[in-house]
Amino acid sequence: MISTRKAYGEFLTEIGDNPDVVVLDADLAAATKTDMFKKEYPERHIDVGIAEQDLVGTAVGLALSGKTVFASTFAMFMAGRAYDQVRNMAAYSHSNVNLCATHAGVMVGEDGPTHQCIEDIAIMNVIPTMKVFCPADGVSTKKILSICMNEDGPKYIRLGRSDLPELYTDEEFHVGGSHTCGDGKDGTVFATGSTVSIALEAQNELKEKGINIRVVDLYSIKPVDKEEIVRCAKETEKLVTIEDHSIIGGIGSIVSDVLTELYPKKVEKIGINDTFGKSGKWTEVYKYFGLTKENIMYKFIQE
Amino acid sequence: MTIEELENRARLLRKDIVEMIYNAKSGHPGGSLSCIDIMTVLFHEKMNMDEDRFVLSKGHCAPAYYACLASIGKIPHEDLNTLRKIDSYLEGHPSNKINGIDVSSGSLGQGLSVANGMALAKQLDGERGKIYCMLGDGEIEEGQIWEAAMTANKYSLNNVVAFVDYNGLQIDGSIMDVKGVNNLKEKFEAFGWNVQEINGHDMQAIIDAIDNTNDSDKPNVIIAKTIKGKGVSFMENQVGWHGKAPNEEEYKQAMEELSK
Structure with missing residues (x-):
C-alpha cells in the first residue's frame, strides 16, 4: 500500500540526479512529498511560500528556460487558486510544466470541503492543450510521471492523499491510454x-x-x-x-x-x-x- | 546609439504604435506610449539578445512590444498593421508563438513570477544575463506581484530588473483614486528590493538606472515616472486613451505631431 503522492515523492528522488529537474512547492512540501526531493537536492527545490499563483508563474518561467519542472500544491489550490496562471501562463505559453496536484478529491478526509477539490478534472480538462492524468497506484504514478517528463506541453497529474493497493507491476502506460x-x-x-x-x-x-x-x-x-x-x-x-x-x-x-x-x-x-x-x-x-x-x-x- | 538616436527611434516607434492601433480600430495607446522610451532603451541599447530576456507583464501594451520586435527585425514591419486582425498572428495581447516573445501575457499581475522563474534558471545554471520585466502601476494592485516580490527577495534574484511604468492612470481613473497605490518606493524597499526612481522619458536616466543594477545584490525595480499617452498631445494624461483607437482625424494629428 502506498499513496500516489508518496510514489510521486519517490519518483522525484529517483530522477533527482538529473540537473535539469527543478521542483517547486508552496509551503506544503511535507504533505505533497516534495520534501523527499528537497532532502537530497535542496538547491533545486524552490519553496515560494503560501503563494500558489506565484508558484505556477515561477514554474512557467523555469520551464520556459528549459528546466524539467514539477510544481506541487493541493489540487484545490492548483486548480482553484491558480486557475488563471495555469491557463494563461502555463498553457497559453506552451510551457512543459508538470503540475502535480496532491490531496485531490474527498479522499482528503478530515480537513473537509474547503480542501476537497472535486472539480479539478473538469477545470483542467477544459483548458486547451492541457493533458490530464490520474494514476491509480504507486507503480502507475511513477510510469505516468516518467512519460510526462518527456511529453511536450502542460500536464496536470492528479494525486491522492491516502494509501492505495498496488495494482500494476510492469504494464505499459501511454498518453491517451487506458x-x-x-x-x-x-x-x-x-x-x-x-x-x-x-x-x-x-x-x-x-x-x-x-x-x-x-x-x-x-x-x-x-x-x-x-x-x-x-x-x-x-x-x-x-x-x-x-x-x-x-x-x-x-x-x-x-x-x-x-x-x-x-x-x-x-x-x-x-x-x-x-x-x-x-x-x-x-x-x-x-x-x-x-x-x-x-x-x-x-x-x-x-x- | 546616442541619446538623440534613441529619442528618434522612440519617436518612430510611437508612430508605429499609433498607426497599428488606428488600423486595428482597437488597442491600448496610453500605456504603450508611456513605456516606449524604456523599451526603446532596452531593445536598442541595453539588452543582449543572447543573454537577457524580457517579460511584458502589462501585456495590453503589446503594440509597444510588437513595434520594438519589428524594429530589431524579429517580425516583418509590414505585419504591424495586421494587429488584432483575424488572419494575423499578432494577437491583441502578446503570445509566445510570436518570434522574439518568450512568454504570453495579458492577464495582469503574472509576469513578475515568470521573470523570477527565468532568473532562477539562470542562477541555477550560473548563467549571465538579466531578466527585464515591465509592470504597470495599476497592475501592481494584483496580489501576485507582491507574492513574486517576496520570492525574488528570498532567492536574492539580483538578475531581475523590473520597471514600473508609473503613469498614474488606470481604466477607472487615477491609481490613487482607484486603489491608493502610493509610497511605491517604500513598498518595494520593505520587500527587500533595490529601488530607483527616475523620469521614464529621460533616455540617459533610463540607461544609468539599468547600469546601476549591475552591482546590486538584490532584485531591482526602477520606478519610472511617465506620462500616459506621451508624445501625442491630446492623449497625454487622459485616462480615456487607455484602451481606445484614434479616429481618422485624431490619427492624422497624432502622426503629424510625431513627425516633428
Missing part, C-alpha cells in the same frame, strides 16, 4: 485514481455471483482512450463510471461525451453529485458519497 481488467460482457466500470481498486474489488465479488464485468482504468483523462470506451460500450451491457470527483465534468461526463458522439448509450455515474465534500475518515467519507464496491455491485444486481 487499462482494462477482464473481458466480461455484463458491464463495464470506468474508474480513475482511487476508484480503480474499488471497482476491481466489486468486479471480484460480482464474479462470485456470476456477473462478469470489466474495469477500465482511465489513467489518461485527457486525451482519453475513446476507442476503448466505445469498444466496451459495444461489447458489454451496462456502463457505470465511478470517481472521487463531481459527476459534473468528471470521467462520468467525459465517457458520456465520447459515447454521445460515437456510440450513444446510457451511462450511470457514481461520484459527488453537485454538492460539497464532508469531513471524516476518508473511508467513511467514501461510504457517505457511495464511492464503494457495494454501490457499484448494486448497479449490476438491482435489476
Whole structure:
C-alpha cells in the first residue's frame, strides 16, 4: 500500500540526479512529498511560500528556460487558486510544466470541503492543450510521471492523499491510454485514481455471483482512450463510471461525451453529485458519497 | 546609439504604435506610449539578445512590444498593421508563438513570477544575463506581484530588473483614486528590493538606472515616472486613451505631431 503522492515523492528522488529537474512547492512540501526531493537536492527545490499563483508563474518561467519542472500544491489550490496562471501562463505559453496536484478529491478526509477539490478534472480538462492524468497506484504514478517528463506541453497529474493497493507491476502506460481488467460482457466500470481498486474489488465479488464485468482504468483523462470506451460500450451491457470527483465534468461526463458522439448509450455515474465534500475518515467519507464496491455491485444486481 | 538616436527611434516607434492601433480600430495607446522610451532603451541599447530576456507583464501594451520586435527585425514591419486582425498572428495581447516573445501575457499581475522563474534558471545554471520585466502601476494592485516580490527577495534574484511604468492612470481613473497605490518606493524597499526612481522619458536616466543594477545584490525595480499617452498631445494624461483607437482625424494629428 502506498499513496500516489508518496510514489510521486519517490519518483522525484529517483530522477533527482538529473540537473535539469527543478521542483517547486508552496509551503506544503511535507504533505505533497516534495520534501523527499528537497532532502537530497535542496538547491533545486524552490519553496515560494503560501503563494500558489506565484508558484505556477515561477514554474512557467523555469520551464520556459528549459528546466524539467514539477510544481506541487493541493489540487484545490492548483486548480482553484491558480486557475488563471495555469491557463494563461502555463498553457497559453506552451510551457512543459508538470503540475502535480496532491490531496485531490474527498479522499482528503478530515480537513473537509474547503480542501476537497472535486472539480479539478473538469477545470483542467477544459483548458486547451492541457493533458490530464490520474494514476491509480504507486507503480502507475511513477510510469505516468516518467512519460510526462518527456511529453511536450502542460500536464496536470492528479494525486491522492491516502494509501492505495498496488495494482500494476510492469504494464505499459501511454498518453491517451487506458487499462482494462477482464473481458466480461455484463458491464463495464470506468474508474480513475482511487476508484480503480474499488471497482476491481466489486468486479471480484460480482464474479462470485456470476456477473462478469470489466474495469477500465482511465489513467489518461485527457486525451482519453475513446476507442476503448466505445469498444466496451459495444461489447458489454451496462456502463457505470465511478470517481472521487463531481459527476459534473468528471470521467462520468467525459465517457458520456465520447459515447454521445460515437456510440450513444446510457451511462450511470457514481461520484459527488453537485454538492460539497464532508469531513471524516476518508473511508467513511467514501461510504457517505457511495464511492464503494457495494454501490457499484448494486448497479449490476438491482435489476 | 546616442541619446538623440534613441529619442528618434522612440519617436518612430510611437508612430508605429499609433498607426497599428488606428488600423486595428482597437488597442491600448496610453500605456504603450508611456513605456516606449524604456523599451526603446532596452531593445536598442541595453539588452543582449543572447543573454537577457524580457517579460511584458502589462501585456495590453503589446503594440509597444510588437513595434520594438519589428524594429530589431524579429517580425516583418509590414505585419504591424495586421494587429488584432483575424488572419494575423499578432494577437491583441502578446503570445509566445510570436518570434522574439518568450512568454504570453495579458492577464495582469503574472509576469513578475515568470521573470523570477527565468532568473532562477539562470542562477541555477550560473548563467549571465538579466531578466527585464515591465509592470504597470495599476497592475501592481494584483496580489501576485507582491507574492513574486517576496520570492525574488528570498532567492536574492539580483538578475531581475523590473520597471514600473508609473503613469498614474488606470481604466477607472487615477491609481490613487482607484486603489491608493502610493509610497511605491517604500513598498518595494520593505520587500527587500533595490529601488530607483527616475523620469521614464529621460533616455540617459533610463540607461544609468539599468547600469546601476549591475552591482546590486538584490532584485531591482526602477520606478519610472511617465506620462500616459506621451508624445501625442491630446492623449497625454487622459485616462480615456487607455484602451481606445484614434479616429481618422485624431490619427492624422497624432502622426503629424510625431513627425516633428
